[in-house]
Amino acid sequence: MKRLALFVLLTVSLTFSSHAVIKRDPLEILRQSQEAFERRDFPKAVDLLTQAIEANPSLTPAYLLRGMANAAQMKLDEAVIDYNKAIDLAPEDERPRLLRAGVFQAKREFDKAIADLDFVVKKDPSNADVIASRGICYAQKGDDERALKDFDAAVKANPKNAHGWQLRGSAYAEKGEKDKALADFKEALTVDPNNPATYLYRAHLYLVEGDPELALNDLEEVMRRAPDFPGAANDYAWTLATNPKESVRNGRKAIEFAKKACHETDYKHAPTVDTLAASYAEAHLPGAIFASMRSEEHTSELQSP
Secondary structure, eight states: OHHHHHHHHHHHHHHHHHHHHHHOOHHHHHHHHHHHHHTTOHHHHHHHHHHHHHHOTTOHHHHHHHHHHHHHTTOHHHHHHHHHHHHHHOTTOSHHHHHHHHHHHHTTOHHHHHHHHHHHHHHOTTOHHHHHHHHHHHHHTTOHHHHHHHHHHHHHHOTTOHHHHHHHHHHHHHTTOHHHHHHHHHHHHHHOTTOHHHHHHHHHHHHHTTOHHHHHHHHHHHHHHOTTOTTHHHHHHHHHHHOSOTTTOOHHHHHHHHHHHHHHTTTOOHHHHHHHHHHHHHHTOTHHHHHHHHHHHHHTTOSOO
16 A cells, blocks of 8 residues: 555656646756856756757747857857757848858868858848858958958958958068058058057068068067956067077067967967977077977877967
């Protein structure tokens, strides 16, 4: 009799819990997943969004968000699957195509990324940001002419967007057209005088053109306006440590900024550690040996060049 009572209680309990799952609001689950995003708890977000999809397999935003959570964890194939499903559910919605393009770009599948961006540009030919993104994909696949064409179109679509001027200027710099590049960087600074990336782009051009003093001035502007801007301290130190002009080299000052660059990357980025070694060598200090050892120690851990 006790067994029968226990079985009845268990059955009732399962029935109630089953109904609770069925009746759970998918939109409430979406809200909870957004809270997980804010905490950067992407596995939790994926789990919640999977529950929302199981409750409503036609909930397009859930696939979009789960794709973003997967992409944030570098689960790129899973992200593509989610964006594919979102596109199946809403074939005219440009958002999943934009997100999928970003994943394809990360996977270096540039033609697929360009195809998605083409779809968006056809719907909105004046979207300067998307045009510029397509240009970057062309540049990454080595089609410099198509890249320049897109950057030019981005500038014309929105002349008030500094990013377009930066990209077109960098494309001109790659082609060796210094005057055009400098003109674009000047325009970018007119649009946004505090944008550190413009100074970094121009500094690289000055270095290529053999004007290290001007490059150092621009790198100083980058660090003044954005002290932790990626790459600025390393480029500054490398120039001080290795530039052919003896009047530019300053080993002790190079060490100061090379250490900053290494600290920012926890000594796990080989180029910054190499810069520190070069800085010690220029200053004729024994730390060069230590820096080289750190470089070799962490090379196997690197994820990027």
